[in-house]
Amino acid sequence: MEETKHYFEGVEKLVEVWFADPPLNPDDADLRKITKETWDGLLRAVKCEIISFTKNEEVDAYVLSESSMFVSKRRWILKTCGTTTPLNCLKPMMKLAAEMGFVEITDFFYSRKNFARPELQLLPHRLFCEEVKFLDTIFDGGHTYCLGQINKDCWYLYTLSHPERERDDRPLIEIPKVEMKGLSEPDQTIEILMEKLDPRIMKIFTKELCTDGKDATVKSKINEILPDMVIDDFLFEPCGYSMNGINGRGEYMTIHITPEHEFSYVSFESNVSMNNYTDLINRVIQTFLPSKFILTIFANKSSEAYATIRELEYNDYGVQWQRSEMQCCNFPSYNLLFATYTVCRNQGDGEEENGEGMKC
Numbered sequence: 001m002e003e004t005k006h007y008f009e010g011v012e013k014l015v016e017v018w019f020a021d022p023p024l025n026p027d028d029a030d031l032r033k034i035t036k037e038t039w040d041g042l043l044r045a046v047k048c049e050i051i052s053f054t055k056n057e058e059v060d061a062y063v064l065s066e067s068s069m070f071v072s073k074r075r076w077i078l079k080t081c082g083t084t085t086p087l088n089c090l091k092p093m094m095k096l097a098a099e100m101g102f103v104e105i106t107d108f109f110y111s112r113k114n115f116a117r118p119e120l121q122l123l124p125h126r127l128f129c130e131e132v133k134f135l136d137t138i139f140d141g142g143h144t145y146c147l148g149q150i151n152k153d154c155w156y157l158y159t160l161s162h163p164e165r166e167r168d169d170r171p172l173i174e175i176p177k178v179e180m181k182g183l184s185e186p187d188q189t190i191e192i193l194m195e196k197l198d199p200r201i202m203k204i205f206t207k208e209l210c211t212d213g214k215d216a217t218v219k220s221k222i223n224e225i226l227p228d229m230v231i232d233d234f235l236f237e238p239c240g241y242s243m244n245g246i247n248g249r250g251e252y253m254t255i256h257i258t259p260e261h262e263f264s265y266v267s268f269e270s271n272v273s274m275n276n277y278t279d280l281i282n283r284v285i286q287t288f289l290p291s292k293f294i295l296t297i298f299a300n301k302s303s304e305a306y307a308t309i310r311e312l313e314y315n316d317y318g319v320q321w322q323r324s325e326m327q328c329c330n331f332p333s334y335n336l337l338f339a340t341y342t343v344c345r346n347q348g349d350g351e352e353e354n355g356e357g358m359k360c
């Protein structure tokens, strides 16, 4: 691969952990009681820092120097890009949670797209098999998947993925196992990972064209994607953009933009509940005009999206984007859809080998 002087890996590593309500005083235990100073300390191990914070009744949302973190009562989401090392704060975070009474994990997901420049990553993130080895030192019974083409665009997943009836057997934090009560609440996550974006749109996310995050949010119409979201946005110097949006139903959206032409990348993620994501996906791709994108949707059995995500099998996004891959996985407690799309007029896009393929 051609050496570039400046390179930034937009692709994020995404950690999502759900804890069971503690058996004793479940109403008192709340991950949002962890202070900003404590998070500052934990995030040092990840090599990123908090740059902005917003909250509502349901969720605390942090914009980070490299992406975002969302904290709700019993769910923690950490999404970081660049050469950050999010798995390095997993054990300390679980220890903190255990001190609050959260001794059982009900769901765990670690996922990411393949890196364009894996050789720049730090241990334990240089290869997916290295990440799996690291996670296996923490969890028993992790399941690993690679969706897509391992020598082209692909997406890795490590999950505990236990069916409901096996929940008492979940691994945990060197603390006696406890029984989980109740059914899981509805949960769904949609991610759209876009590459090779329209340079005219990417220009918005530079200090040349915009003064600050708000200016870029309005000029790009990001605020129209999910209009009920209260937005916290940040425009980096000289370019780069991150935003978190939250609403009163505990839903979030987050967008991160690496606008540099040679390696442009935009990610969209939300847990907004919908029984059909077609319109949302259309709004996102029309906002950024990528040449190719990966779509993933998770929905658990209680989610209104659970039964409907297969409908996307029949959807194309206008004449411009053509689906090149699609896989549906039925896990015991959730469905997962993975699909890749490329722009029709550039059939070659997305056909180049990725930096990380076939090395494990």
Ligand SMILES: C[S@+](CC[C@H](N)C(=O)[O-])C[C@H]1O[C@@H](n2cnc3c(N)ncnc32)[C@H](O)[C@@H]1O
Residues within 6 Å of the ligand: 008, 009, 010, 011, 012, 065, 066, 067, 080, 081, 082, 236, 237, 238, 239, 240, 241, 242, 255, 256, 257, 258, 259, 260, 265, 266, 267
């Ligand atoms: C943090 S943002 C968004 C990253 C996100 N994962 C994405 O989707 O690309 C990264 C963009 O901001 C730029 N940037 C400028 N200053 C930065 C800083 N101090 N830390 C991280 N990125 C910075 C990078 O060059 C890149 O274009």
